[in-house]
Amino acid sequence: MNCIQSAFLKAFVALVKSTLMHQQCPLPSMFNFLLVNHSLIPLLEPVRTGIKNKILVEDIVPCESHSSQKIFCKPGEVGRLKP
Structure with missing residues (x-):
């Protein structure tokens, strides 16, 4: 049970960052x-909390910048800025 948190985080970060780079499917999903x-x-519950x-401490949310x-x-x- 102790390894689930780290394994999930690594897989989730890899999925989000690779999806953003290749635009394979909508990121919000x-x-x-x-x-x-x-x-x-x-x-x-301890797994979910972990x-x-x-x-919360991972750089995971894609943000717009002034460069590419x-x-x-x-x-x-x-x-989030609304139009």
Whole structure:
């Protein structure tokens, strides 16, 4: 159970970053894999919480920049501007 968090994070980061580079499918749908709600199975709750804590410190959210370079930021460092 201790390895699930790191394995999920590595796979998720690789999926998001490779998808953005190759435009294979819509990026927002990738974030549906994140477990937001509490688990009904008590055994899985520490896994969900651990994944959440790891995602919060990872540069995972794609952001626009003034150059053509793809950049990623931590979830707590970004915002969304509406048109």
